[in-house]
Amino acid sequence: MAINWFKYSSPSTFYGVAGKMVPWFAWSATILFVAGLYISFFVAPTDVQQSEAYRIMFIHVPASILSMFIYLVMAGYAALGLIFNTRLSSMMASALAPTGALLAFLSLWTGALWGKPMWGAWWVWDARLTSELILLFLYLGFIALHASIDDPRRADRASALLAIIGSVNVPIIYFSVQWWNTLHQGASVKFTGTSMHVAMQQGMYTMMLAVWSYAIAVSLLRVRCIILERECKAQWVSELAEVRQ
């Protein structure tokens, strides 16, 4: 099956496609959130060790995993834009960055709120938390660099390079922090030592899918804005229904 990918890589086509996709992802996010929250709070049983506090996991874990995953996707899009000079992929990269940064922040926030009752401290310098913090810094660096370059093409290419360097560095940073942590005999608290109840797993997966759909929906919305901003002089933009009225 030969799909003409290049057709979809033109901003004008993608603008329409994204517009059609947004409601689907938005609705599936809503439904999944309702289902996921129901399972997380009413079906999943109380944990023996952590009592009710473990329920933070249902938002914390999806936020952490997606914030890391989105960074990789962003770096991938940025690399595509840098190598093949496709403008849409650079636009996707800059549309993903704020969502990823917010999820990284959410992951830190929920991590702190989970850590306080479990470890007795809001913040523990464990490898995962520290890497998440650095991931947030990397997102902020990407956004700041993109925002401070006026020429959009230079902004795309420079921040793409930064994203790629960052994605190469994240594992190095993770292992160096982990190593540092073991040397200092820091708090090595395991999150979930015992096996998870089936309902807990189901809750977490549903929430993960919900956050995932949400992230796709909101970044598609954002990429539509970016396309409009960047293509404002193009003919097809002035022929759009929402512009003409």
Next chain:
Amino acid sequence: MLEISNLACSRGDHLLFSDLNFSLSAGDLLQVQGANGSGKTSLLRTLCGFMMPATGEIRWCGQNIRELGDAFYAEMVYLGHLNAIKDELNALENLRISAGLAGCKVDDKQVIAALRRMGLRGRETLPVKVLSQGQRRRVALTRLLLSNAPLWILDEPLTALDVGAVGLMQELIGEHLLNNGMVIYTTHQPLEVAGVATRWLALS
């Protein structure tokens, strides 16, 4: 020698010019014309490989300059808006370094002779920061004398120069063309080279 086909350039997301075709062979003098913002500097910077053309090709002796890379750079001199000279160094040191970077081995005698020809007698060892704007431009232009590259790409070479220096430039360009050189330049001042028909390239 230098062939440009279907060249289009964009600055940011904005297209400057497209479908540009011309070629330059030994002994040619080409003046690029156009209003402010028409892409004169961008064209010259694209020829130098700083900017990637949006479409089209630039070929030197039949080969794309992107593939040629260093081999192309060895055959050209570029003089931009900026003089590329260091205030802290004197004219002699500046030229020694820039000639060194361009890959030409020059001795001090040659540099001093070139500086004198450019009307900078007695200023060879003064720090450049005490020189006037026009004198600094002359120091920058001396680079042309020290290079034996056939292609000169000059962006507004005459800014800040007095009448005498403009005459000198015309003389230099004439000599270069006689030696089978090529010159492509932009200017807002008239530049007449005796015995050579200037070709025009208008960017709209």
Next chain:
Amino acid sequence: MNWGEFFAMNGYAWYIWGSYGMALLIFIIEIVMVRHRKMLTLQQLHLMRNAEDDMT
């Protein structure tokens, strides 16, 4: 299980509702900001269009 007990979360109410509240807040802020950005962009495009109409 009654609702009061549910919201008390066995004493962890602060932590749990703080997490989910922040999540909700972030999602709402993000959506509002994207919509605002879209509104601004469209406004800008209308301005440009009107300027062009005036010229012709």
Next chain:
Amino acid sequence: MNKLSLLGLLSLVIRRDLVLAMRRRADVLTTLIFFVIVVSLFPLGVGPEMDMLRKMAPGVVWVAALLASMLSLGRMFSADYLDGTLEQMMLVPQSLSALVLAKILAHWMVSGLPLVIMAPVLGLQFDMPAQALWVLIAALLLGTPILSMIGAVGAALTLGLRGGGALVSLLVLPLCIPVLVFGAGAVEAIVSGTSVGSHLSLLGALLVMALVFTPWVTALALRISME
């Protein structure tokens, strides 16, 4: 035409940058003084208990070195960018990566090496044992070039931008964390009596990696920024 050899180019650029730095000595001294002052401020902030200072010393010296090297990054390319020399450097008929490497080395000699030389004196303020001072020097010798190299990428990316100084720190500091961890870790290891070999060899590995990749990445970033 007699072409300049690669080594000739390296030495030409290094000599040029060193001469320029010598004619602008004040800039070099400012970085060094900044380093000294930051390190000297810590005891005033946390109190003069020798036990605590001895424990803190490696981290303090390393963090101060990191900040001082951020401070000097602005000088690496911006002067050449502003007066057009960088354009000419990109037209050099030789590999731009090699030229960038030369500039990084020159920058390190001017801004990194003085920190390495100064560090033991500052270590004495913190009552560090002689053995630890040697390890500190070794770790800084391996680590400060990495800081210059990672910094070069940031400096190239932010070339000519407003607010470049703060921005470059935001971009570069997170990437320098491994250097900080292993560099300070080496000194702590010798103080606590464990082996320093693994720390130093990891730093060395990072140095080799940076040496291989960063000149190339910096050259790419320069090309992007000059467009």
